[in-house]
Amino acid sequence: MKVIWNNQLVEREDVKIDMEDRGYQFADGLYEVIRVYNGVLFTAKQHIERLFTGAKKIDLILPFTREKLIKLLSELIEGNQIETGNIYLQVTRGVSSPRNHAYPETECTSTVFTASTTSVPRNLKMMNDGIKVITLPDMRWLHCDIKSISLLGNIMAKHEAHKKGKDEAILYRDNRVTECSTSNISIIKDNIIYTHPDGNLILPGITKSVLFKVARQAGITVKEETFTLKELKEADEVFASSTTMEAMPVIEIDGELVGGGNCGPVVKLLQSLYVTEIETECGIIS
Template sequence: MTRTVYLNGAYLPEDQAKVSIFDRGFLFADGVYEVTSVLGGKLLDFEGHAVRLQRSLSELEITNPISKDDLLEVHRELVRLNEIDDGLIYLQITRGAADRDFAYPPADTPCTIVLFTQAKPGLAENPMAQTGLKVISIEDQRWGRRDIKTVQLLYPSMGKMMAKAAGAHDAWMVEDGFVTEGTSNNAYIVKNGKIITRHLGHEILHGITRAAVLRFAREAQMEVEERAFTLDEAKDADEAFITSASMFVMPVVELDGAPIGTGKVGQVASRLREIYVDESRKAAI
């Protein structure tokens, strides 16, 4: 089955969707993106993704080409057209196509907006949740505005490949001795029952799943501390986990070849994953 995608106001077969070679997303990584999960044919955390999308666009001085209501309708129509039960919807907006110049093109240059689906049957039943992830640490060499969800993802891709080469699943990036985040996720440790994750700032992405998980943790009377933690603290933690739109809450059981805690999936991560999936299904639209 050929996927139907959305491009600049039209629903098209994927092999008919074309973007200009002069698009600034292609030439300069001048654009932003969001990924929204779908469970049971419904969207998770759509409101949070829409708000963060607007923030990212505003930070780059890109005018949003689509209203929130219309964007919701596009998401729902793609779910319907592609018969997505469990999966992901990728959204990308760039500054549009213009002659190559480092200076921004005129403000009335039409943006490029693309959405497509990825079917992920059993997304909430990922077997890795039972065994946990292995991660390595790498130097964080990204630019300084990681809070903007831009499409410039080369270094995170390199980090994924470094992890793969080391026999691990992912990499945690480290700056000045402190863990910032994973290559495509927010990072957490648990010590003496306390959940510790880096505070919001320019150094990390303001994760939508992160916000939901921390809210659920506090509602469940779990202790949460938002601060930077060191790589040594992570290695000495009782548990660790990550959060992201596609992985939800995923335990981490090994760091740089050494077990974290018992080396098994911990109770806090397992409970948070259960709460997040249950509550997100209830709130999905």
């Protein structure tokens, strides 16, 4: 399998990363997951913009321009002949030796950039049947808007859900729902979509921004307002969203059914509008 290592496409076995890399020692880095349909990147510009925004917030000088990154990722898709799948990319601040929490004030030139692909079909069964989730206190840090590779809080929440035989964990702070361990969360009540506003407590998801754009175009009201755990559980429909899940119906929360345990009409509509967006950018998929 080909991967990107810094500026070039290489075989995976040829990648050599220093044990003092700050990504390895401090989780000092950023990542993105971009979906590929028909061998074409979907919403790449938005993902790359979020990466550049995150880099600015942590003083990370990215080792490429936006254009160069797109070019490299396209070469990677071509190199691995990916039709439907994911690109995982990450950039770390590179080596600081001897180990030192503080990073150099001056431009750090040793940033390490890697990217790889996996072939993953759309999970149509899950998108139809929906997922079961638990709720948990959000114990993560206060910069959840930065797509940091430091994901212990998210990992622990996801693991807790899996231990209980569920798919995802919905997180809350002070009784207000923030997002999930690996996705954003929205509810629908009386045909209005509610979701936590962007800010430092959630990741500004690209998928939700696409879904809200098409929802508004279809005349559905979207309110970026917080909602409580009680409102979550009394919602008509609930859906999680992410690059890999698209619009994913939530059919059970803490053992109680949502919407009678079926994907509701608004989420179904959002799913089909999302497919239209994919097809506009990447060609026919259905």
